[in-house]
Amino acid sequence: MSAMNTLQAWLRQAAAERSLRPIDTELPSTLHKLEAEENPLCWLLCCLVSHQYGRGHSCLRIEELQHTPDFVLGFALPDDLKLWLEPKAIAAALQQSDWVQCMEKNTESVEKPLVYAAGRLYLARLWKAEQGVAEAIQTRIQMPIANDSEPPLAELLKRVFAESNDSSIDWQALACAMAAQRKFAIITGGPGTGKTTTVVRLLAILRQKYGDNLRILLAAPTGKAAARLTESISGAINRLPETMQKGIPTEVTTLHKMLGARPFRRSFKHSGENPLPADVVVVDEASMVDLEMMAALMNALPANTQLILLGDKDQLASVEAGSVLGDLCKGAEEGRYSTNTLAMLQPYTPHSLAAFGGSASYASESHASEGEEAPSMYNQATVMLRESHRFGADSGIGNLARAVNAGDIQRLRGGSESLFAAFADIELLSPSAKESGQANDFAALRKLVVQGYRAYLGQITESDTEMVARDQWAREVLTAHRSFQLLVALRKGPWGVQGLNDVVADWLESAGLITRAPGRTKSWYAGRPVMVQRNNYTLNLMNGDIGITLRDPETGKLRVVFEQADGRIKWVLPSRLSDVETVYALTVHKSQGSEFAHTVLVMPDEINPVLTRELVYTGITRASKRFTLVAAKPAVFAQAVQQRVIRSSGL
Numbered sequence: 057m058s059a060m061n062t063l064q065a066w067l068r069q070a071a072a073e074r075s076l077r078p079i080d081t082e083l084p085s086t087l088h089k090l091e092a093e094e095n096p097l098c099w100l101l102c103c104l105v106s107h108q109y110g111r112g113h114s115c116l117r118i119e120e121l122q123h124t125p126d127f128v129l130g131f132a133l134p135d136d137l138k139l140w141l142e143p144k145a146i147a148a149a150l151q152q153s154d155w156v157q158c159m160e161k162n163t164e165s166v167e168k169p170l171v172y173a174a175g176r177l178y179l180a181r182l183w184k185a186e187q188g189v190a191e192a193i194q195t196r197i198q199m200p201i202a203n204d205s206e207p208p209l210a211e212l213l214k215r216v217f218a219e220s221n222d223s224s225i226d227w228q229a230l231a232c233a234m235a236a237q238r239k240f241a242i243i244t245g246g247p248g249t250g251k252t253t254t255v256v257r258l259l260a261i262l263r264q265k266y267g268d269n270l271r272i273l274l275a276a277p278t279g280k281a282a283a284r285l286t287e288s289i290s291g292a293i294n295r296l297p298e299t300m301q302k303g304i305p306t307e308v309t310t311l312h313k314m315l316g317a318r319p320f321r322r323s324f325k326h327s328g329e330n331p332l333p334a335d336v337v338v339v340d341e342a343s344m345v346d347l348e349m350m351a352a353l354m355n356a357l358p359a360n361t362q363l364i365l366l367g368d369k370d371q372l373a374s375v376e377a378g379s380v381l382g383d384l385c386k387g388a389e390e391g392r393y394s395t396n397t398l399a400m401l402q403p404y405t406p407h408s409l410a411a412f413g414g415s416a417s418y419a420s421e422s423h424a425s426e427g428e429e430a431p432s433m434y435n436q437a438t439v440m441l442r443e444s445h446r447f448g449a450d451s452g453i454g455n456l457a458r459a460v461n462a463g464d465i466q467r468l469r470g471g472s473e474s475l476f477a478a479f480a481d482i483e484l485l486s487p488s489a490k491e492s493g494q495a496n497d498f499a500a501l502r503k504l505v506v507q508g509y510r511a512y513l514g515q516i517t518e519s520d521t522e523m524v525a526r527d528q529w530a531r532e533v534l535t536a537h538r539s540f541q542l543l544v545a546l547r548k549g550p551w552g553v554q555g556l557n558d559v560v561a562d563w564l565e566s567a568g569l570i571t572r573a574p575g576r577t578k579s580w581y582a583g584r585p586v587m588v589q590r591n592n593y594t595l596n597l598m599n600g601d602i603g604i605t606l607r608d609p610e611t612g613k614l615r616v617v618f619e620q621a622d623g624r625i626k627w628v629l630p631s632r633l634s635d636v637e638t639v640y641a642l643t644v645h646k647s648q649g650s651e652f653a654h655t656v657l658v659m660p661d662e663i664n665p666v667l668t669r670e671l672v673y674t675g676i677t678r679a680s681k682r683f684t685l686v687a688a689k690p691a692v693f694a695q696a697v698q699q700r701v702i703r704s705s706g707l
């Protein structure tokens with residue numbers, strides 16, 4: 057069999073086994089129709105780079121592919137194809153292919169569908185996005201900002217950080233000092249470390265510096281995250297000195313809305329040709345922003361606009377390709393500041409910052425440095441907030457999140473040494489030896505879930521409410537619903553969304569909290585909680601919005617109620633909602649940007665590549681008051697905490 061036939065046979069098999077998506081196997085033949093390519097190795101690399109994109113990687117690292125192909129790809133590549141991955145053969149194939157643009161300098165314009173640069177193979181679109189992000193950041197970091205305002209920056213900082221004591225480094229003040237002197241800055245930190253507080257103080261300083269005409273835009277990746285920021289920003293403004301509160305916006309939009317998303321179009325209304333009318337743009341929950349969205353944002357910013365990203369670098373990366381915030385924040389704990397950056401920050405703290413850097417230079421080219429430890433240009437614009445004001449030393453949730461981040465398995469296990477034994481706001485549930493280990497047989501989980509969801513389901517029968525109070529009733533049900541949420545790691549399987557949604561609905565029905573039509577358990581019924589899976593511009597509902605099905609007291613018919621960003625309640629006919637899913641169980645991915653008073657994270661009974669430290673950390677940090685870990689098998693939880701998300705990128 058010729059090499060091309062071998063490859064074609066494998067592509068068919070991989071598609072049938074679903075190790076590759078149809079788009080991955082079809083990409084090379086589509087390209088071949090446009091530009092003939094006879095080298096089967098190019099076909100193989102082309103479908104592998106597409107496969108990696110589908111798994112969230114911006115590129116395929118060729119050397120890693122040669123050394124550990126199965127690990128890199130997430131499936132076993134047949135041995136005869138592994139033999140093809142010989143360095144010289146790959147280099148020659150890429151050099152000679154009309155599909156591949158081999159980059160000598162990053163400045164060349166891209167005309168081919170694939171790009172090979174610095175040992176990485178990209179789909180051209182992803183390469184352009186990565187370059188766009190890196191260049192926009194570099195230009196902004198190098199853009200000088202005059203530090204000659206009156207009153208001086210130190211004086212302005214004193215005004216907004218009046219309560220600050222000098223016993224340790226005040227990273228919030230330093231974050232403001234950094235962002236007031238750079239056109240690009242990242243403020244990263246765990247939950248409750250004061251990212252919103254800090255950015256509001258920064259905006260107050262910028263207002264004083266540049267006057268009332270400063271145009272500020274605030275955005276977040278999802279409607280839910282935008283609504284949360286709107287709420288916390290108003291609180292933070294109220295805590296500012298009264299004279300500095302004026303003119304700080306409280307309206308937060310979604311990134312899609314800010315950029316002007318258009319139905320069925322990839323491009324946005326705002327771009328290089330039609331930039332955003334803004335002097336300062338703040339983006340919260342930046343860990344959820346994927347590479348292409350970040351590139352679209354950078355592209356839409358006028359050259360002089362200041363960009364500030366807020367987010368928790370330890371959270372799960374975006375659903376789409378890239379892990380932009382995580383990549384940019386590598387080394388943020390150590391600071392890794394150059395001597396210039398240290399000189400810029402040192403005047404604003406009485407404590408020496410020498411331990412946080414001091415190298416003479418940093419890698420200013422985005423692709424120049426492979427060294428993990430080398431300071432990057434991004435480090436020069438990043439400040440990490442280190443103290444949680446919400447989850448202090450006495451908080452189980454805070455301690456648990458920190459132990460997970462540190463991979464401290466000893467303190468995460470059950471037993472007397474465990475954090476679960478030491479704090480009342482966290483607990484660990486596992487099936488007892490008598491139980492079968494199946495979800496539907498797990499009595500403690502059943503009790504917890506029925507109790508938890510009773511908070512809102514106990515209110516859904518109040519349909520005799522006065523008409524005027526109809527929206528108020530819906531709002532109360534929606535608020536009660538946010539008090540408890542079951543989170544899961546996987547979509548499929550008995551411990552995933554699908555399995556648990558069914559089990560939970562059965563439990564709630566047995567408890568008399570919901571009633572489904574006999575034999576039609578999948579249809580609509582009062583109390584069914586749903587999440588919108590796709591932006592719906594006609595209904596103005598965004599991917600991630602959660603609604604509850606209620607019987608409309610006006611008509612007696614079922615309607616789904618949603619709370620909109622402006623606080624208004626929307627009543628929607630169930631038949632108009634095509635892309636929704638029941639969310640008694642919600643994936644951790646989909647829960648990003650949301651917070652629930654009591655969060656229950658259910659870990660499955662088998663290890664899976666999706667189970668990572670970032671996923672566990674994100675699940676825990678969704679809880680504001682109480683957290684329950686449900687571990688069908690505790691060993692799986694321990695293994696997940698040791699497994700890190702690795703996404704290839706050149707940032």
Ligand SMILES: Nc1ncnc2c1ncn2[C@@H]1O[C@H](COP(=O)(O)OP(=O)(O)OP(=O)(O)O)[C@@H](O)[C@H]1O
Pocket residue numbers: 228245246247248249250251252253254288292445446
């Ligand atoms: N320096 C500080 N001193 C005392 N309390 C603070 C300080 N900074 C923030 N807080 C308080 O900590 C809480 C969390 O602050 P904030 O909302 O700014 O944090 P965040 O990092 O934005 O949180 P989130 O996890 O919601 O993103 C608020 O109640 C705030 O008032």
